Amino acid sequence: MESAESLTAYLLDVILSHLLLTCTLLLVTVAAICWYIRDSSLVDGFSHKYVFITGCDTGFGNLLARQLDRKGFRVIAACLTEKGAADLKSVASPALKTLLLNVTDSESISRAVELVRREVGERGLWGLVNNAGRSVPIGPTEWMQLKDFTKVLDVNLIGVIEVTLQLLPLLKKARGRVVNVASVLGRLSITGGGYCLSKWGVEAFSDSLRRDMHHFGIKVSIIEPGFFKTGVTQLDLIEADLRRLWTHLPQHVKDSYGATYLDDYIKTQEISMNILCSPDLSKVTNCMEHALTARFPLTRYSAGWDAKLLWIPLSYLPSFVSDFAIDMLLPLPKEKRNN
Numbered sequence: 001m002e003s004a005e006s007l008t009a010y011l012l013d014v015i016l017s018h019l020l021l022t023c024t025l026l027l028v029t030v031a032a033i034c035w036y037i038r039d040s041s042l043v044d045g046f047s048h049k050y051v052f053i054t055g056c057d058t059g060f061g062n063l064l065a066r067q068l069d070r071k072g073f074r075v076i077a078a079c080l081t082e083k084g085a086a087d088l089k090s091v092a093s094p095a096l097k098t099l100l101l102n103v104t105d106s107e108s109i110s111r112a113v114e115l116v117r118r119e120v121g122e123r124g125l126w127g128l129v130n131n132a133g134r135s136v137p138i139g140p141t142e143w144m145q146l147k148d149f150t151k152v153l154d155v156n157l158i159g160v161i162e163v164t165l166q167l168l169p170l171l172k173k174a175r176g177r178v179v180n181v182a183s184v185l186g187r188l189s190i191t192g193g194g195y196c197l198s199k200w201g202v203e204a205f206s207d208s209l210r211r212d213m214h215h216f217g218i219k220v221s222i223i224e225p226g227f228f229k230t231g232v233t234q235l236d237l238i239e240a241d242l243r244r245l246w247t248h249l250p251q252h253v254k255d256s257y258g259a260t261y262l263d264d265y266i267k268t269q270e271i272s273m274n275i276l277c278s279p280d281l282s283k284v285t286n287c288m289e290h291a292l293t294a295r296f297p298l299t300r301y302s303a304g305w306d307a308k309l310l311w312i313p314l315s316y317l318p319s320f321v322s323d324f325a326i327d328m329l330l331p332l333p334k335e336k337r338n339n
């Protein structure tokens, strides 16, 4: 009698826990399907939507311009150089328009905005992709002068702010999207110079912009790429500039780093860039495309395995952990080694 009762209790227990497990799995599956449907639901009428992209000479901007052009968007691609514009034009459809833009020159921005205004007419501007950027001068903080910082900040941050402010009226008209290219270095400051500062600035500017403009139907997305093979990570440019910075250092500063420091620094950087840099730029442009085409774009997109598995998680850990990890990436100055 007693054993029959305990058997019933046991069976009941098994059935209940099975039921609970099944319900949980079912709920998770339904939630995942709902999220997938929401995430892949797109806006329509690409062929009536104008997208303005900065920095289309090479890299992410160039690939995105071609990608959106193939999808039927009305792409207005801003390039810094005539050659960049001509090369892009030669591989795109006749619908793609190019113009010249130097984001550090207010007059150049005004001219570009006027051309965009004439092009989009009453429809307004659906998308603004602030992609233009530079990394050099980049290196140890002590090696920099103020103008080395402003050279990068002017393009990556002030340029983004000025282009955005001037295009806001057209974006409002279309209840459009702003897509700002930040970086994992906008979450984790791992090197000196203006680059990390500028990307932290882009994160903050985008957050303010999103909170202020969602009332008008404007959505703002931030792209945080890890390391990719573009002009920004071009080693020969970075190395040549590091040598320039080193040459201008006073002898006592050079002595504190040691005679071999510059070469060690460059070598370490080469090794880590070769491991980290992905040649597949579409990982980034696909995030940009989602931000422009999805009915429910994300606020932040991280692109690349290094961003997802290394930099972004590291950015959430206490500073002593990230300090230790970043120390591992760079050589030690001579004075430190001798202590």
Ligand SMILES: *[C@@H]1O[C@H](CO)[C@@H](O)[C@H](O)[C@H]1NC(C)=O
Binding pocket: 080, 102, 104, 105
């Ligand atoms: C961009 O404009 C700035 C400011 O007018 C100027 O100093 C710089 O040389 C220009 N860059 C290019 C590539 O034209």
